[in-house]
Amino acid sequence: MILPRYDRRCGWYEQLDSVSDFPEITTDTHVDVLVIGAGFVGCAAARRMAENRPDAQVLLIDAIKVGQGASGRNSGFVIDQPHKRDLESHDETLKQKIVRLNRVAVEYLETQIERYGINCHWSHAGKYQAAVGPRGEQHLAHYESLLNKGGETYHCLSKAEMRDVFGTDFYSAAIHTPGGALMQPAALMRGLADNMPKNVQVAERTAVQAITRTSQGFEVRTGKARIQCRQLILGTNIFTAELGFMRDRILPIMTFASMTAPLNDEQMQRYGGRLDWGITPADHGGTTLRMTQDRRLIVRNSYRYAHDYNTPQELIPTIAARHREAFDQRYPQLNDVAFEYTWGGASGLSANFETYFGELEQNIFASCCDQSVGAARGTISGMMLADMAAGLKTDLLRDMQQVSGNPSRLPPRPLLRIGVPLRLAYERFKSRSEV
Ligand SMILES: Cc1cc2nc3c(=O)[nH]c(=O)nc-3n(C[C@H](O)[C@H](O)[C@H](O)COP(=O)(O)OP(=O)(O)OC[C@H]3O[C@@H](n4cnc5c(N)ncnc54)[C@H](O)[C@@H]3O)c2cc1C
Known part of the structure; x- marks a missing residue:
C-alpha cells in the first residue's frame, strides 16, 4: 500500500513560523465518525459534521502533518468559476450551480479565517x-x-x-x-485544523492501513491502533484507491x-x-x-x-x-x-473529467477526482458529504449530487504509464x- 510522504520541499509549509502538534493515535479508540485525510475535503467534512451533530465524536486523521499534502502545496487559488470541461459545458444551469457551490465554499472558508484570525494571506x-x-x-x-x-x-x-x-x-x-480568493495554502490548512470545533479530535502521522466492516460499523487499522467508528468519510483523494475504493478510476x-x-x-x-x-x-x-x-x-x-x-x-x-x-x-x-x-x-x-461525490458503500462517504481545483470544490464536497452522512436533505446537497458524476474506468496501468x-x-x- 502506498502512503503519503512529505519531502520537506514545499515552500508554503517550510515558511510556517511554528506548527502545532496533533498526537498520533496510539491506543484503540471508538468514535462516531472517522474522517480520513485532512485536506480541503477532510477538514470541511469534519467541521461540518461537528456542526451538524454537536453530540457526535468526530476524529480527523492524516498520514502526514496537516498542510503537507496537496491541499497545502497548491498555488493558492480558491476559484469560484467552473473549470475546464465544466466551463465548456452547454448546460448553463449546471455551471450556475457550480459557481454557487464554489461561492458557498469560499464563504465557509472566509468565515473561519475571520472568526479564528487565521493568518493565511487571504485576499x-x-x-x-x-x-x-x-x-x-x-x-x-x-x-x-x-x-x-x-x-x-x-x-x-x-x-x-x-x-x-x-x-x-x-x-x-x-x-x-x-x-x-488567493491564500497561503499551508497556513490555511494549519489554521483550519488548529481551530476545529470541540467535538473534533485531530490526529497526525496516523496512516490508515486497512478498513474492515463490522456489525457496529467499521474497524480501521492504523500502524499502532484500531479505530472503531459508525461512519467513515474519505478525504483521501488520489489515495482512495489504495484504501480499496475507486480503483482504476482516479x-x-x-x-x-x-x-x-x-x-x-x-x-x-x-x-x-x-x-x-x-x-x-x-x-x-x-x-x-x-x-x-x-x-x-x-x-x-x-x-x-x-x-x-x-x-x-x-x-x-x-x-x-x-x-x-x-x-x-x-x-x-x-x-x-x-x-x-x-x-x-x-x-x-x-x-471523463467527472468528479466523484457520494456514498461509496453504506456509511462510507467520499469525494475524489476534483480535476485539480480542490480548494473550493473540495471544501464544498467535504461540507456536503457531512450533510449527506448526517441525513440532511438540502438544496446545496442536491446541487452537489447533480454536478458530480461517475469517473470512467481507466486503461490498465502499464498502458497509462x-x-x-x-x-x-x-x-x-x-x-x-x-x-
Ligand atoms: C502544485 C499544485 C497546484 C495546485 N493549484 C491549485 C489551486 O491553485 N487551486 C485549487 O483549487 N487547486 C489546486 N491544486 C489542486 C488541489 O491542491 C487539490 O485539488 C486538493 O488539494 C485536493 O484536496 P483533497 O482534500 O481532496 O485531497 P488532498 O489534499 O490530497 O488530501 C488528502 C489527504 O489524505 C491523506 N491520506 C492519504 N492516504 C491516507 C491514509 N492511508 N491514511 C491517512 N491519511 C491519508 C493525505 O496525507 C492527504 O493529506 C493544485 C495542486 C498542486 C499539486
Whole structure:
C-alpha cells in the first residue's frame, strides 16, 4: 500500500513560523465518525459534521502533518468559476450551480479565517487568465464568450495595465475575474485544523492501513491502533484507491511549483509590478504565475503521471530548470533572483473529467477526482458529504449530487504509464508559447 510522504520541499509549509502538534493515535479508540485525510475535503467534512451533530465524536486523521499534502502545496487559488470541461459545458444551469457551490465554499472558508484570525494571506484578489500570442488569445476569446454567456463580470486588461500589475510585457492579453480568493495554502490548512470545533479530535502521522466492516460499523487499522467508528468519510483523494475504493478510476497527476525568496526593495523596483495577484494560463498546458503578499514570485508548470503518488526527488533539478526558463522569459530584469523552493504535488483527475461525490458503500462517504481545483470544490464536497452522512436533505446537497458524476474506468496501468506521458508531452508542446 502506498502512503503519503512529505519531502520537506514545499515552500508554503517550510515558511510556517511554528506548527502545532496533533498526537498520533496510539491506543484503540471508538468514535462516531472517522474522517480520513485532512485536506480541503477532510477538514470541511469534519467541521461540518461537528456542526451538524454537536453530540457526535468526530476524529480527523492524516498520514502526514496537516498542510503537507496537496491541499497545502497548491498555488493558492480558491476559484469560484467552473473549470475546464465544466466551463465548456452547454448546460448553463449546471455551471450556475457550480459557481454557487464554489461561492458557498469560499464563504465557509472566509468565515473561519475571520472568526479564528487565521493568518493565511487571504485576499479577494480574483484571478487573471492571461495569453501569450495568437493561440493563447484564441483560448482567451473563447473564455470571454463563456463568461458572457454565464453573465459573469470581468475586465480585459490593456498592455499598460498588464505591465503595471504583472511587472512584465510577456503577456499579450489578459482577463480579470473578480470572484474567488488567493491564500497561503499551508497556513490555511494549519489554521483550519488548529481551530476545529470541540467535538473534533485531530490526529497526525496516523496512516490508515486497512478498513474492515463490522456489525457496529467499521474497524480501521492504523500502524499502532484500531479505530472503531459508525461512519467513515474519505478525504483521501488520489489515495482512495489504495484504501480499496475507486480503483482504476482516479488518475493521479502531479504538477510542480517553484518559489523565489522575497524580493528586496531594489529587486522590487526592477520588478515594477504589484503584490498579491495570480495568473492562470489561457492555454491549459501553460504556466501559472503568482506574486504573493510577501514579495515572492511563484511559477507552476509541468505535469507527470504520478503512478507512485509521491514526488521523485531526482526530477526536481529538471523541473527547477524549466521553471527558471519560464521565469527568465517573464522577468529578464530579475535573473539574479533565485528560487528558494521547488516541489511537486499530485491531485486527482478522471478520464471523463467527472468528479466523484457520494456514498461509496453504506456509511462510507467520499469525494475524489476534483480535476485539480480542490480548494473550493473540495471544501464544498467535504461540507456536503457531512450533510449527506448526517441525513440532511438540502438544496446545496442536491446541487452537489447533480454536478458530480461517475469517473470512467481507466486503461490498465502499464498502458497509462505509456499513454499519459505521451499525451502530457503533446499538451506541453501545443501550449509551448505559454510554458
Ligand atoms: C502544485 C499544485 C497546484 C495546485 N493549484 C491549485 C489551486 O491553485 N487551486 C485549487 O483549487 N487547486 C489546486 N491544486 C489542486 C488541489 O491542491 C487539490 O485539488 C486538493 O488539494 C485536493 O484536496 P483533497 O482534500 O481532496 O485531497 P488532498 O489534499 O490530497 O488530501 C488528502 C489527504 O489524505 C491523506 N491520506 C492519504 N492516504 C491516507 C491514509 N492511508 N491514511 C491517512 N491519511 C491519508 C493525505 O496525507 C492527504 O493529506 C493544485 C495542486 C498542486 C499539486
